[in-house]
Amino acid sequence: MPIIKVQRLVKKFANITAVNDVSFEVEEGSIFGFLGPNGAGKTTTINILCTLLSPTSGSASIAGHDCMNEPSEVRKAIGIVFQDTTLDKDLTAQENLMFHAYLYNVGKDIRKKRVEEVLRFIDLYERKDDLVKKFSGGMKRRLEVARGLIHRPKILFLDEPTLGLDPQSRANLWEFISELPRKHNVTIFMTTHYMEEAEVCSRIAIIDNGKIIALDTPSELKKAIGGDVVYIKTTDNLSTKQELERLFKLGVTEKEGELSMTCPMGDTCIPEMIRTIGDKVLSIRIQRPTLNDVFLNLTGKAIRDEEATGGDNVKESVRAYRRRH
């Protein structure tokens, strides 16, 4: 039984279609990843699912409740960690959690116990009486995830949970998140634009320009690429590109002065390359497929390219639209 069901979801802001005919299902107890560049429509989808936005058309239901018609039931069933922190920095860790417990009407007799339990779970029990403004980015994130668990939601939404964290905190947080379904019996729906992070997911939807362009397990997605990626730097990319295309009958892409080609068997491919274009080669490296390659393969661009350009423009337009309405 899928716990999240989304059918033909569309969300338009003025002349921008942020979410364009998106359908998917999420199985209970799994980690579902929404992967795509900034501005691809990930946050908009989350906002619709958690009842903060109404869609232009299409339907979404969570734990059997319709997101548009039964917002209150949906809200009880979900916990959310937003992209930007939503803690009150002038309250202590414990006060933030207690606030949440009251807000979600957690019973009087179990409130304190739950708060203490999650504080221990995230290793912040010793610092429960410190104001949140004294916490590091990683601690705040952990606190937010813990807060989202206090009312025992069926689904936990994580919108770019590791944004702005240092590599070590990111690694810790992922370890922590990947244990959640087992330890807390919760389904996780997360978005990220970090390819490496999506690897922990049971299933991944790759989203670009508001559309889902692929949806599968990480290993199937990588298999679909059709092999290893070979990166070559040469003295003359243009002629090499043509030669390789003729020789292997495979597509070659050029990016930042580097050619890349996906071959079924990278190890045997390289010797053959060197025999043909040997004198032009500056360097060759081989890479087992990552989700980044999957994305590159599907869209013809690396996921980070969008960050400062297209993505932010969409975000800005959406903000401007919401200010006006």
Place this chain on the structure above:
Amino acid sequence: MEFNAIYVIVARELKKFVREKSRLFSAIARPLLWLFIVGAGISRLVPREAGVPYTQFIFPGILGMTILFSSIFSSISIIWDKEFGFMKEILVAPVSRFSIVIGKALSGTIVSLIQSVIILAFFPVVGFSLDGMQVLSVIFICACLSFCISAFGIVLATFYESYESFSVIMNFIIMPMFFLSGAMYPIRLLPDILRIAAHLNPLTYGIDAMKHVLFPDAQGNMAPDFSLATSALVILFSSLFFVVLAGKSFERKK
């Protein structure tokens, strides 16, 4: 209505209020400056009328000012909550928008009632001799007015997305509301257009109601402009109106 949610929204606001002692001091300082400096200055210019000296005449207005500032400041903390993201935590909770508005309005009411009671305690200094009943009546009016203005502040806060709009609210809403409330001069003396504006200001009616209690026998320009019943009804209905309007504007965004 979710009582737990209302309780915790109020508790958070009060906790922050108690922690920020400096906020209380500056909130108390403003009305006292008006009362004892502006009031003292102008009273040299204005003769006492019907036995009421000017510093006494502006006393209800100064209470109104205390309520106006602290209620609106308290309510527009919602803009801060939006800016710093905390509002989202409240909005995705299974809590009706109505409860959120009530919680916020009650926070504003309590905070501004505390401040107005502190100012009220200065009544002997300006020469009033009030009995217990009068003091309780003024406190009651202050509570109702605080609720009304707090609810109005929430409506304001829903229109603004960032705290850069703060000075706009200060200069174009708070100050005009204060000047057009009968706090410093009887509104009956105002030119027509300003008098009409004053009639549309809920603060006017709260201050007028206090005049009923503080100057029961006042004549002429010192006397209240409306009947007590009119003021009570205006405060009641505008409170309801603001609460409903605020609740509506908190509904899901398009």
